[in-house]
Amino acid sequence: MARKNSETIVLSVILLAVFGLMWALNGSQFVQFENIQSMAFQLPELGILSLAMMITMLTSGINLSIIASANLSAITAALILTNFVKPDASGIGPMAIAAGAVAAGLSVSAIIGLLNGFLIAVVEVSPILATLGTMILVKGVSIVLTRGYTLSGLPEPILFIGNGLVAGMPMPMILFILCAAFMAVVLNHTPLGNYIYMIGSNPIACFFAGVNNTAVLFRTYLISGIYSGIAAMIMMSRFNSAKADYGESYLLMTVLASVLGGVSAAGGFGRVSGLVLALVILQLVSSGLNLLNVNPFLTIAIWGMILILVMVVNYLSVRYQETHPR
Amino acid sequence: MRRLWKYQETYVALVIVLLSCAITLLNPNFLTLENLFDLLKSYTFLGILSIGVLFVLISGGIDISFTAVATVAVYTTMYVTLQHGGNIATVLLMSAAIGAGLGLINAVIIHFFNIPSIITTIATLNVYYGLLTVFSGGTWLYNMPEWFRRFAETNVISLVNPDGVPYGLSVIPLIWFAVILAAWVILHYTMLGRGIYALGGNLASAQRTGFNILALHLFVYSFMGLLAGIAGVVEVMLAQRVATNSMVGKELDVIAAVVLGGASLTGGVGTLWGTLLGVALVGIIGNGLTLMRISSYWYNVFIGLVIIVSVGVSAYRRKLQRRRKMSVEVE
Numbered sequence: 001m002a003r004k005n006s007e008t009i010v011l012s013v014i015l016l017a018v019f020g021l022m023w024a025l026n027g028s029q030f031v032q033f034e035n036i037q038s039m040a041f042q043l044p045e046l047g048i049l050s051l052a053m054m055i056t057m058l059t060s061g062i063n064l065s066i067i068a069s070a071n072l073s074a075i076t077a078a079l080i081l082t083n084f085v086k087p088d089a090s091g092i093g094p095m096a097i098a099a100g101a102v103a104a105g106l107s108v109s110a111i112i113g114l115l116n117g118f119l120i121a122v123v124e125v126s127p128i129l130a131t132l133g134t135m136i137l138v139k140g141v142s143i144v145l146t147r148g149y150t151l152s153g154l155p156e157p158i159l160f161i162g163n164g165l166v167a168g169m170p171m172p173m174i175l176f177i178l179c180a181a182f183m184a185v186v187l188n189h190t191p192l193g194n195y196i197y198m199i200g201s202n203p204i205a206c207f208f209a210g211v212n213n214t215a216v217l218f219r220t221y222l223i224s225g226i227y228s229g230i231a232a233m234i235m236m237s238r239f240n241s242a243k244a245d246y247g248e249s250y251l252l253m254t255v256l257a258s259v260l261g262g263v264s265a266a267g268g269f270g271r272v273s274g275l276v277l278a279l280v281i282l283q284l285v286s287s288g289l290n291l292l293n294v295n296p297f298l299t300i301a302i303w304g305m306i307l308i309l310v311m312v313v314n315y316l317s318v319r320y321q322e323t324h325p326r
Numbered sequence: 327m328r329r330l331w332k333y334q335e336t337y338v339a340l341v342i343v344l345l346s347c348a349i350t351l352l353n354p355n356f357l358t359l360e361n362l363f364d365l366l367k368s369y370t371f372l373g374i375l376s377i378g379v380l381f382v383l384i385s386g387g388i389d390i391s392f393t394a395v396a397t398v399a400v401y402t403t404m405y406v407t408l409q410h411g412g413n414i415a416t417v418l419l420m421s422a423a424i425g426a427g428l429g430l431i432n433a434v435i436i437h438f439f440n441i442p443s444i445i446t447t448i449a450t451l452n453v454y455y456g457l458l459t460v461f462s463g464g465t466w467l468y469n470m471p472e473w474f475r476r477f478a479e480t481n482v483i484s485l486v487n488p489d490g491v492p493y494g495l496s497v498i499p500l501i502w503f504a505v506i507l508a509a510w511v512i513l514h515y516t517m518l519g520r521g522i523y524a525l526g527g528n529l530a531s532a533q534r535t536g537f538n539i540l541a542l543h544l545f546v547y548s549f550m551g552l553l554a555g556i557a558g559v560v561e562v563m564l565a566q567r568v569a570t571n572s573m574v575g576k577e578l579d580v581i582a583a584v585v586l587g588g589a590s591l592t593g594g595v596g597t598l599w600g601t602l603l604g605v606a607l608v609g610i611i612g613n614g615l616t617l618m619r620i621s622s623y624w625y626n627v628f629i630g631l632v633i634i635v636s637v638g639v640s641a642y643r644r645k646l647q648r649r650r651k652m653s654v655e656v657e
Contacts, residue, residue, distance in 0.1 A: 297459035311446075
């Protein structure tokens with residue numbers, strides 16, 4: 001318990017420090033409404049993908065196929081939209097097709113989630129290998145479907161998902177809050193959530209406690225798949241296009257964000273609140289440096305350094321607590 | 327004979343033989359020396375990296391950062407070489423040394439702060455690659471020195487095909503062969519090699535047996551970095567330019583090839599022989615698709631299917647074995 005709290009405190013302190021530092025460097029520009037709103041548009045993509053990564057890491061797994069399945073979902077939806085709806089169309093008919101396209105996109109990522117679940121829970125392939133295989137396969141299907149081209153020119157109702165405002169609140173942010181809240185409820189207030197943490201800590205003990213590990217892992221990867229599908233709809237709408245290799249740099253970033261947020265790579269530990277704090281820290285750093293006209297690649301390097309720093313501080317604090325028992 | 331069926335390597339070899347037969351039936355050009363020489367040359371980059379990855383996997387770790395290490399090493403080396411001159415030996419040595427140094431940083435973080443290797447190397451991948459792109463401004467280096475270009479085009483065996491077109495075995499695969507030989511000696515004939523297997527099998531027992539865990543960690547990750555530095559030079563030899571973004575992003579493909587060859591991600595298991603077969607399988611699928619006139623768009627689909635089926639079959643066999651063992655214990 002002490003460890004969990006100390007992590008939240010460390011993250012909150014870092015968050016405040018980063019916020020203060022960026023405010024000091026950028027002046028009032030940083031806290032202007034426009035800047036905060038643009039951050040709220042940028043965070044959700046990586047945020048929802050990180051949630052998809054986090055839930056698998058809690059079971060001591062990993063899901064390398066999230067970006068590939070997100071792209072295939074987006075391509076499926078975009079293929080339906082570009083073939084059946086004109087970009088400037090409106091009315092009930094196109095709206096229905098758009099809804100159908102989103103449903104189709106989400107089902108594709110759900111099916112990939114089930115395939116991962118089957119490989120990991122039934123065949124008992126290690127998660128990193130299973131999802132590495134599906135990642136390459138799914139990307140291959142995307143390339144075959146699009147011949148490597150970009151699908152663009154999506155209709156108006158779809159663009160709302162990524163660019164719309166509801167009462168001043170960006171639509172992607174609303175989706176992210178819903179996704180994070182749902183994940184938090186599942187993890188903290190349902191038996192499934194309990195089992196996910198138990199499998200991550202000790203799968204054999206969990207099995208002998210009468211838990212159906214197979215079913216739990218299936219659901220874990222299904223949720224992970226659907227979340228990458230939701231992220232896909234936001235990405236497709238924001239870019240107004242879909243392609244086989246969009247967002248590939250996000251893959252390692254989602255692991256980075258999860259670990260920074262206190263998700264243990266060995267499984268069993270990690271909370272949605274920690275992940276959200278970590279995502280806000282990363283977004284503050286990248287927006288702040290962007291306002292300072294810092295090279296975006298330096299931002300990437302700084303994210304990496306922050307991750308190592310946090311892990312080192314965690315390690316040292318655990319060591320200190322062990323050597324200085326109260 | 328029965329023992330052979332226990333190893334994933336046997337199945338990979340079988341798939342390679344069957345696939346080669348199928349491709350040869352459709353296009354006899356596959357089974358020619360010319361094609362073989364071509365394949366060896368184009369897969370030297372993957373081949374060298376895969377051996378480094380094999381060492382890390384056997385030791386029970388994983389390295390994601392090697393593509394960034396390769397890029398930083400070769401970029402810095404060629405930048406210095408273009409300004410101050412040099413020769414092929416200084417290029418290889420310098421790039422290997424920079425790579426080993428960056429690998430050493432990984433090892434220090436992993437060992438002293440007990441951070442999982444996957445997390446450490448994801449972080450250092452971003453640090454190395456980000457800093458390189460900042461300092462280089464993302465500009466590519468062209469106009470490789472004349473001696474560098476000539477070396478890359480050297481053939482050690484020169485032949486002429488039936489149509490009168492000359493071809494040959496490039497000098498580039500020889501670098502790969504040298505790496506294979508060194509890796510073979512280390513893994514099979516030195517205490518160091520035993521230590522790497524022991525470390526991956528069980529860290530605590532390796533420590534109590536008297537292996538120096540720090541030294542093993544330092545060696546494994548800096549060896550990975552050293553090979554990444556050499557592989558980076560190979561990539562530049564083939565392309566005759568230094569790109570900042572041509573290698574990063576391929577790390578999982580290399581790991582996939584090693585895993586196809588039977589190395590386990592939990593450590594302690596993996597053979598050089600298997601890794602070579604894994605690289606060969608990946609190469610033959612790519613080359614075979616071209617020779618069978620199947621669009622290269624299908625490449626990823628085939629590789630993905632092969633990986634899923636291969637890891638699926640071996641995982642399922644392990645599962646059945648475990649069941650059998652469990653039932654014996656209950657009786």
